[in-house]
Amino acid sequence: MNKMQVPIENHHFPWDHPRFRSWIAVARACQLMQQSLSRRLTHLDIKPPHLDILVNLYRFDGITQQELARKLLVGRSNMSMLLPQLEKRGLIERRGDARDKRVLRLSLTPTGRTLTEEAMEIQTALIESSHGGTPIEDCVKVAEAMEQIIATLLKEDDLPAGG
Amino acid sequence: MNKMQVPIENHHFPWDHPRFRSWIAVARACQLMQQSLSRRLTHLDIKPPHLDILVNLYRFDGITQQELARKLLVGRSNMSMLLPQLEKRGLIERRGDARDKRVLRLSLTPTGRTLTEEAMEIQTALIESSHGGTPIEDCVKVAEAMEQIIATLLKEDDLPAGG
DNA sequence: ACATATTTGTACAACGATGAACAAAATGCA
């Protein structure tokens, strides 16, 4: 409780603010994790964005492109670019809905499911190992802080890329 | 200490792991923060990547492109694409070093410094407000966890984009 | 029923980021 005692609250620069410094660390960690994950997925010939898609199809079978885009916080056009690639590779399927002829319902093929499980193991291993000595209870604290931020930003800001 | 008691460690799926769930929240918060910041910077006609550059020139005047790229965890080619834009807009200057004719030393122009200060205020305000009720001590906890991850990933992985 | 508005997916141009290949300058070693 007594480390680096600061006599006066002397916050002239952003990087002197505790919250600012904390957030910079979050952003850097995210960037490094993304890069590291990207390298570990090369032999599966997918990248983090594809994995995000696959994992969501793994959890939510039959989801639509719109719902998927909302979950991933990206634009619909993004899905329109990436999903045909995964479809051509035989990892996913897109079937039209009988009720609503606008939507395409997405699901994993057996090949896609196998690949997703393999990739998820890689991701889990990376996350576990990079957290090193950080105790679980601290991770829970982190999650709470992040959920707070997520909730705030989701309220303030409209979702990206409407149409 | 007694919430949601789990009888057996039953981690069949990645999203059942506390660390995994925590990290997903981190990634989502990052993504939303980036998008929100991007919108708030539109009237200054810059985006988060540009702001990262400007802030680093603000702190480290006379830095080289290589050093800047390392700090930002991006490739050198990235700087070669972005810096000429900022130079043409009169926000930064690139002067050759007399000792080492390979390097270009970067610095902010008065215009660039003013714009940077303006943008940093926006970023600081966004970070502060989105953290809402999260106490400072929790932010310190977050920072510690992130530094742990950063240290681990910087050791394991080589920096991106060699040459 | 009909006109209007909203929703869902696509096409396209623009931009940031990457990695590889390259030229110029500096460094190391013999």
Added chain:
DNA sequence: TGCATTTTGTTCATCGTTGTACAAATATGT
């Protein structure tokens, strides 16, 4: 000195992401 290696920045093709514009299907309101 001379030659190989390393470092610094650029160029280029490629890819993921965005926002806009657009067509088709659905929902809403009169």
